[in-house]
Amino acid sequence: MSMDGYKRLLAENEHWVAERLGERADYFTRLEENQDPQFVWIGCADSRVPAETVTGCKPGELFVHRNVANQVVHTDLNMLTVVYYAVERLRVKHVIVCGHYGCGGIKAAMSGEDFGLINRWLQNIKDLAERNEAELRWLPDDESRTRRLTELNVIEQVDHLAKTSLIQRAWKGEGRPWLHGWVYEMRTGRLKELVRRTPADLPHAIHRYDLDG
Numbered sequence: 565m566s567m568d569g570y571k572r573l574l575a576e577n578e579h580w581v582a583e584r585l586g587e588r589a590d591y592f593t594r595l596e597e598n599q600d601p602q603f604v605w606i607g608c609a610d611s612r613v614p615a616e617t618v619t620g621c622k623p624g625e626l627f628v629h630r631n632v633a634n635q636v637v638h639t640d641l642n643m644l645t646v647v648y649y650a651v652e653r654l655r656v657k658h659v660i661v662c663g664h665y666g667c668g669g670i671k672a673a674m675s676g677e678d679f680g681l682i683n684r685w686l687q688n689i690k691d692l693a694e695r696n697e698a699e700l701r702w703l704p705d706d707e708s709r710t711r712r713l714t715e716l717n718v719i720e721q722v723d724h725l726a727k728t729s730l731i732q733r734a735w736k737g738e739g740r741p742w743l744h745g746w747v748y749e750m751r752t753g754r755l756k757e758l759v760r761r762t763p764a765d766l767p768h769a770i771h772r773y774d775l776d777g
Contacts (some may be wrong), residue, residue: 604659606643606721606743610632613664613748618755627654632685633757634661636724641690647725651734651741659741662755663718664748665700670714676707680774689713691718700753718745719759727759731739735763736775 585589601624605615609630616626629646636643650656662668672679673689693700696716703709722745725731734740745759766772 595624599624599654601625601650601654602657603627604656605629605662606631606634606636606647606660607662608632608664608667608669610664610667612750613662615662618748618753626761627656632682633667633673633689634663634721635685635688636661636721637688638724638728644728644730647728648730650704651730655738655740657740657742658744660744660746661721661725661732662716662746662748663714663721665711666750667710667714669712669761670717674710674713689717691697692716715747718747721745722759722761725765726765727767727771729773729775732766732773733764733775739763 577732581592583733586596603626605626605628606611607615607628608773609632614621615621615628615630619626627645627646627650631640632642639645647659650659665697669686670689672682673686679686693713696713698711700712703712724742725743731741731743740763744757744759746755746757748755
């Protein structure tokens with residue numbers, strides 16, 4: 565593969581700019597003036613799941629964070645900063661965690677292979693698989709187990725969000741954002757909602773913060 569293949573991206577950018585300006589002369593100046601998204605997307609870094617494309621969103625509509633296997637890790641300052649800014653400053657109404665079937669991170673976590681540094685990132689998924697071993701064991705094959713673990717992982721990450729003080733504070737003060745767990749099926753291009761959490765769905769008492777002070 566030629567090393568100058570990256571030039572195609574620059575050329576496509578020029579084509580995209582020309583199309584947008586053809587639609588509206590002030591397209592980019594309007595975008596520059598304001599950012600007012602309704603949604604946060606926490607998705608997988610997989611290049612086959614482009615958030616704006618699969619949702620039909622335009623620039624400015626979706627605030628995006630991506631990592632391997634769409635994880636919400638409580639020590640991940642990057643992810644927490646994205647969510648904090650979106651909830652506190654941009655005042656988004658929905659946070660979406662989206663996984664996808666065929667996820668390499670899920671498959672890696674289920675294997676016994678040593679992936680070096682990646683092992684630490686995948687540990688949360690391995691722990692999840694261990695906790696749900698009874699359910700996963702009864703599924704007929706590796707593919708069905710991988711698909712189910714993908715779903716369980718999405719649900720768990722949504723619940724991790726609900727356990728953060730920043731989400732609980734926004735819930736208590738303004739009744740937002742709603743939390744959604746979606747999964748993307750690459751074979752069909754369709755999204756499916758697995759779980760939804762609203763301010764009425766507080767986590768276990770041990771994870772609830774006293775926000776009256």
